[in-house]
Amino acid sequence: MLVSLNWLKDYVDISALTEAALAEKITRSGIEVDAVMDMSHGMKHIVIGYVKEMAKHPQADKLNICQVDVGAEELQQIICGAPNVAQGQHVIVALPGAVLPNGMKIKKAKLRGEVSNGMICSLQELGIEGKVVPKAYAEGIYVLPSTATVGENALRYLGYEDTILELDLTPNRSDALSMLGVAYEVSAILAQPLTLPNTTTVLSHEKATEQLQVQVEAKEANPMYVAKVIKNVQVKESPLWLQQRLMAAGVRPLNNVVDITNYVLMEYGQPLHAFDYERVQTGRITVRYANEGETLTTLDQQERVLLPTDLVITNGEVPIALAGVMGGANTEVTNATTTIIIESAYFAGAGVRRTSRRLGLRSDASARFEKGVDPNRVQQAADRAAQLLVELANGEVLAEDVVFDELNKEAKTIIVSPDFVNRHLGMKIPMEEMITILERLQFGVTAQNGKLLITVPTRRQDIKIQEDVVEEIARIYGYDEIPKTLPEGAVQIGKLTPYQAGRRIVRDVVEGAGLYQAITYSLTSEELAQQFAIATGEVTKLMMPMSEEHSTLRQSLIPHLLQSAAHNVARNVSTVGLYEIGSVFVGKQETNQPYEREHIGAVITGQWVDHAWQGEKKAVDFFVMKGIVEALLTKLGLANDVTFVKTVVDGLHPGRTAHIMLDGKVIGLIGGLHPTTEKTVGLKETYVMEMDLHILLESAMTKPALQYAAVPRFPGMSRDIALILNRETTAGEVKAVIESANVKLLKNIHVFDVYEGDKMPEGKKSVAFSLTYSDPAHTLTDEEVVAAHNKVLKALATIDGLEVR
């Protein structure tokens, strides 16, 4: 909402404050002022000129040499390129020294050899937006009325010595979508009286009711319809002040009739529409829902196909307007129009909203109906329009408006106790002070048994309950006056849940292991949604995605992590280590929501070890990532519960991929990218992992409470064994066999050497284990160790192709 302060002054005295101070006060009391704009843009040397003579420029077809009277002793020669410049026009002249809003500095200059002592201006050059400049002047200079006084300050004449406030209205304050609404607000803030516009006119002896019939069929959607008939209207250009106010409000002037309807819309917030009475043809207006397949060409010359949910104004036969949204071309007011119908109606918001949304037709009118107009202004606005049509279009207003009215115009009452207000705010505002504030807002107030009986004016549709009244009192009283306290009552212990605390530990571990936390988008493409997913299920898709790239919810964190890694590599950051903790969305619950599971994913690529001056470099490999996973499992106390089982996953290296298993269930995967995938995403050797964080943390939390185990007092004994194995036999299988021997004294098994190469027979490899035996109660004897070790060897003998070296 754009508010011209000159216009606002018609209703309320704002002279006590500077523009900036007023803006600040309005903002602090409830309506945010987004910008304070000086319409003159600080311009100087802009005067009214008169084009006394004009001749073609000898060197340039499109330029004219004008001799302009600017009130000085001599005529000034000014070159003008506007197509509409003509001798005998009063025009706006920027003299040398003027600086225009676009930064252009006006100087004496030569244009193609001819002197130019200034510039004849368009409104755009004075900083007016092109879309609100009247069409006749949109492509050229602006022509002033011949009554303009040559040599005078053109900005003052145009009404540009004004300040515009741009209000950012919250949806509840639709009452301020009008100059009067803003005036009520400012009057309350400044405690200044309000002057309302004049709406009385002389009426003709003829009666509108004899010329026009109004019938409303859709009474709920249109509970009130007021039609006025105005005869002998002279359609012409509006006076400059009216055009100026409309332009300041962001509306393009058209002709006096349309301008008046728009002016009243801006003044009262009540949309009006003018029909050409003759073109309506039938002398009838019927408001009904459209028939299936009916069409209407709206004022913007678009043919609209209507639905039975669209409310239309008809002439009893065919649609002539889309109710509350836009008029029809078939009844548009033209220069030939002499008799008009002014419509002022109440259209219910939901229907207007539905139609305007469906057709993508948002207008100043629809915006106001959608939010609900003031029931008591429907008639007032019609009267105001009539008064202006008499004054500015020589119209003759017929007596007896044609009215359909079943609209409830009663003011709401709310009972509020001052104690409730103070308790809610934590303040001690005296009751008298509350009454004063409410009266400033022009609410009706009476005190009854220590309570306030408040009558809310219908323009404030947003005030419904006592809390709304609390806000009104508080905002006018001033939020700065509210003290600072802290909630009272029993203190609770604030604490992370074990899951939340666990998640922070997980972050600490993987960050300590060298990974940076990434955050990627939950929405991905349909193609990537299930790639690398540990478990897939029904995908969740958006009804109306903005792009295919963000159309489906992810079931794995890996695809976006790979994209992030590739982003870095493409920018010469060749070593990347990222992890993400985020939700994946799989399947569907009874509520139709997908199951959301929190996962942890990671990606590494590049030189993981890079001790440059020592010459120690090592690229990432499977075991770097596995080391990180194992560190995390160790921290969660799950290291001994998890196994890695070789598997094949689409897009991953078939020889370097494993499922991470816990209690026989797949809870994650780890692997190297398939060389083809690496190429596709633009990465070199890269490893990824993803695990179900939910399961990890739940398992960690259900572990028995931590108990200390005695530190061994007696030394252990180690036995190393080198085994020759079939190449397919994994170290994990061997370890499992050793463990299955169930040797109590065996406390630790670890691999210390792996050899595959020339010195091995074809299809064989060598893996060496170190086994540690100990007993907490005594130092083991050789015999005991040998006995235990023999058990292990016996178990190992069951492995096919195994040979002890």
Added chain:
Amino acid sequence: MEQRLQQLKEEVLTKIKETVNMKELQEVRVAYLGKKGPITDLLKGMGKLTAEERPKMGALVNEMRQQVTQVLEERMTKLEQLAVEQQLAEEAIDVTLPGRAIRVGNRHPLTRVIEEIEDLFIGMGYQVAEGPEVEQDYYNFEALNLPKDHPARDMQDTFYISEEILLRTQTSPVQARTMEQKDGETIRIICPGKVFRRDHDDATHSHQFMQIEGLVVGENIRMSDLKGTLDLFAKKMFGENREIRLRPSFFPFTEPSVEMDISCFRCGGDGCNVCKKTGWIEILGAGMVHPNVLEMSGYDPNKVSGFAFGMGVERVAMLKYGVDDIRHFYTNDMRFLSQFHETEA
């Protein structure tokens, strides 16, 4: 013989002095003081001396042995010392060379901000509450006093999955869920999470972003409590000298509703680029929980009241760290992420 002794003594002392390491010294010792050495020879030759000469000579030999031994030991100490010094000199390194780098990652700046805010409110007795990113229309809108035809639904363009299911546009549904679940109990929660809106991604918009909200419900919760809580938050988060101001605003789920500004932490209120010359920076929206919201979640608005507040995490992070483009938070450029190592006091 005496002369021979003197000569030997001078000889051995010179040799000792000339030794440069322990091995040479050992050789000298064995050569002169050993069983086959000249001194032993001398002692063997004492049998030829007279009875008067013998003790005199014996004393002289002993004296010489003692002297030689002493010098020898001194030399030994000296040589050991030299050896250590030499070892140290050889082992000296350039301590300015970089260490063997251990890779260390860190939190994403948004997580950093969230954890900081969580911890601050945990300190005031709040719990951290979380909820699903894919929500029911009911919790995202209706339970928050935004029925289907409410004009304020315009304010937030929504990604719908179906008529009833959507990507949450705010973290407020967590509030509605918590209230429903707590069934009338006192509530103090802080709710961080991802939210989604139909925006084209650019420097200031992101279709996915993060919010953090707070909710307090209980008997006699006042607007002054909201103001006091937010003041504490602003001072802890942005510096002890921050002032706050509340401006009236509108949210369907609170009444009264406010927006909170803090005095600019860059210029202290004098006006600069960060605060767009106003001296104030808008940080969050807040208000007293709307009675309809309380009622819908099973609380009696005549008995309890509450306040709620919410803010965009990206905005806080952008202000705090001077980040100028919201897309940095979702690009995961290592050169960006690795700037957030330092821990703040």
